[in-house]
Amino acid sequence: MSEIKEIMFNSDRLATDEYLVNMGPQHPSTHGVLRMLVKLEGEKVLNIQPHIGYIHSGIEKMCEAISYPQIIHLTDRMDYLSAHMNNEAVALCVENALQVEVPERVKYIRTIMDELARLASHQLWWCVMGMDLGALTTFFYGLRDREMILDIFEETCGARLTVNYNLPGGVMFDIHPNFQKRVKDFITYFRKKLPEYDQLLTGNVIFRERTEGIGHLSLADAIAYGVTGPSGRASGFSNDLRKHQPYSAYPLVKFNEILDHRCDTLARYEVRMKEMHESLSIIEQLIDNIPEGDYAVKMKSVIKLPEGEFYQRVETARGEFGVYIVSDGKKNPYRVKFRSPGFSNLFALNNMAKGHKIADLVAIMSTLDLVIPDIDR
Amino acid sequence: MKSFIEYIVSIFKGLWTLLIGMKVTGKYFFTPWKNVTQQYPENREKLVMFERFRGEVIMLHNENNEHSCNGCGICEINCPNGSIEIISKSILTADGKKKRIIDQHIYHLGMCTLCNLCVKACPSGALAMGQNFEHAVWDRSLLTKVLNQEGSTIAENVKEE
Numbered sequence: 001m002s003e004i005k006e007i008m009f010n011s012d013r014l015a016t017d018e019y020l021v022n023m024g025p026q027h028p029s030t031h032g033v034l035r036m037l038v039k040l041e042g043e044k045v046l047n048i049q050p051h052i053g054y055i056h057s058g059i060e061k062m063c064e065a066i067s068y069p070q071i072i073h074l075t076d077r078m079d080y081l082s083a084h085m086n087n088e089a090v091a092l093c094v095e096n097a098l099q100v101e102v103p104e105r106v107k108y109i110r111t112i113m114d115e116l117a118r119l120a121s122h123q124l125w126w127c128v129m130g131m132d133l134g135a136l137t138t139f140f141y142g143l144r145d146r147e148m149i150l151d152i153f154e155e156t157c158g159a160r161l162t163v164n165y166n167l168p169g170g171v172m173f174d175i176h177p178n179f180q181k182r183v184k185d186f187i188t189y190f191r192k193k194l195p196e197y198d199q200l201l202t203g204n205v206i207f208r209e210r211t212e213g214i215g216h217l218s219l220a221d222a223i224a225y226g227v228t229g230p231s232g233r234a235s236g237f238s239n240d241l242r243k244h245q246p247y248s249a250y251p252l253v254k255f256n257e258i259l260d261h262r263c264d265t266l267a268r269y270e271v272r273m274k275e276m277h278e279s280l281s282i283i284e285q286l287i288d289n290i291p292e293g294d295y296a297v298k299m300k301s302v303i304k305l306p307e308g309e310f311y312q313r314v315e316t317a318r319g320e321f322g323v324y325i326v327s328d329g330k331k332n333p334y335r336v337k338f339r340s341p342g343f344s345n346l347f348a349l350n351n352m353a354k355g356h357k358i359a360d361l362v363a364i365m366s367t368l369d370l371v372i373p374d375i376d377r
Numbered sequence: 378m379k380s381f382i383e384y385i386v387s388i389f390k391g392l393w394t395l396l397i398g399m400k401v402t403g404k405y406f407f408t409p410w411k412n413v414t415q416q417y418p419e420n421r422e423k424l425v426m427f428e429r430f431r432g433e434v435i436m437l438h439n440e441n442n443e444h445s446c447n448g449c450g451i452c453e454i455n456c457p458n459g460s461i462e463i464i465s466k467s468i469l470t471a472d473g474k475k476k477r478i479i480d481q482h483i484y485h486l487g488m489c490t491l492c493n494l495c496v497k498a499c500p501s502g503a504l505a506m507g508q509n510f511e512h513a514v515w516d517r518s519l520l521t522k523v524l525n526q527e528g529s530t531i532a533e534n535v536k537e538e
């Protein structure tokens with residue numbers, strides 16, 4: 001007894017050491033094979049060092065050996081939740097290089113697909129966000145609604161995640177006859193279900209306590225780290241490429257860029273929740289007005305890009321995705337570089353989570369919405 | 378005193394938000410027919426995939442066991458993963474000319490990413506995407522298939538290479 005007393009009151013012996021803990025690569029809340037070396041003092045996070053590359057697949061190198069239409073099936077596999085947008089970036093880049101104008105119908109279809117993919121991605125993010133904070137129920141509700149979007153994809157594109165739907169010059173198939181009806185059904189259905197999301201999680205007192213004021217990322221830091229997408233917009237960084245550099249049918253639709261200046265985890269959460277409403281309204285504006293026409297322009301069977309460098313960026317569900325192609329006039333690119341949003345967003349984590357508890361680290365990481373193949377690629 | 382009242386109020390407010398959440402889950406608890414879970418292995422018989430669903434590459438054969446592949450090899454070139462190998466052979470036609478036709482259209486399902494490029498590229502429409510998705514086998518070699526069925530011949534009206 002006396003010994004315990006001595007330990008308790010003798011601060012020298014109670015002094016905590018700093019120690020290093022590996023979080024991952026097999027940790028449920030890292031959402032993939034991400035390893036972080038976390039320096040802790042007790043439960044307090046002092047420093048985070050992400051170690052990436054566990055599932056590096058060399059996609060950029062592989063692209064150098066294959067032709068442009070073939071690249072698209074690889075970009076599916078980087079950020080698999082934004083497969084449509086990734087594919088579109090490559091397709092747009094090739095189209096711009098060849099100065100091909102795609103039919104209006106293609107632009108409409110692409111935009112609707114992008115927004116559906118964004119919704120599906122945000123739904124999954126919402127499920128996992130709840131689950132990371134201990135609310136397992138959200139997982140079932142989110143996946144239930146996401147299923148409807150995946151069914152739409154499956155019916156029109158032939159696959160649920162790795163859709164491979166955009167091609168240079170158009171899309172793979174015309175939309176399925178049921179497509180418009182299904183999408184409209186989904187919009188009416190999901191409009192009713194979104195308030196349920198708020199009741200389940202947004203208002204929840206435990207959730208709010210764990211997110212409000214946690215993980216502050218200032219505007220200056222967001223810009224310095226290149227944090228784009230909803231995570232950047234929650235710090236007041238106006239970076240929505242759909243607004244600033246509109247592509248496809250985005251110039252034709254009215255929507256708001258959601259900005260928040262609170263910079264914390266809750267802000268990042270709410271930006272995404274509001275973006276779902278915006279996506280629904282974008283789809284609603286387009287779905288009834290899909291113009292008649294071809295779903296693809298006829299491209300040469302061997303696509304060769306002129307010599308030079310080409311860059312195209314699009315807004316995926318996670319932020320700015322860029323494709324940089326260097327061509328030497330052959331049918332394979334000389335070099336391809338992808339700018340993936342997850343990579344830049346991940347490295348802002350140290351800045352956000354420093355000084356918080358390790359449980360908050362999980363919450364902060366959730367709101368960054370990381371997809372590991374997007375980082376490792 | 379004031380902060381104490383605020384504390385008590387916040388407890389009840391917090392509890393109320395929990396109750397709102399439980400209302401949603403409770404609603405589904407008492408209306409189980411709204412559940413959407415598919416009983417997968419049991420509903421195998423009735424499970425219909427969408428017609429465009431990409432499960433595997435197949436070669437279309439008609440009722441006379443004829444396909445329309447002329448062995449041109451375009452699908453092989455278009456495949457990003459090298460999942461297709463075309464082995465052709467030359468035969469003598471009835472009028473004494475030499476002609477190359479398909480011997481074996483080899484398809485490695487294990488290397489295929491189901492990208493649909495081969496189906497799209499085939500000039501004679503010989504390939505299609507099958508809906509079967511249960512591909513588990515005991516041995517990897519079983520994933521290599523010969524797509525032109527045994528004894529099949531090339532259909533009459535297919536244009537030559």
Ligand code: SF4
Pocket residue numbers: 445446447448449450451452453463498499500501502503504
């Ligand atoms: S399947 Fe089609 S593309 Fe492939 S060898 Fe036969 S005809 Fe040519």
Ligand code: SF4
Pocket residue numbers: 434455456457458459460461488489490491492493494495496
């Ligand atoms: S679907 Fe794609 S990966 Fe599979 S065999 Fe055809 S071209 Fe190759």
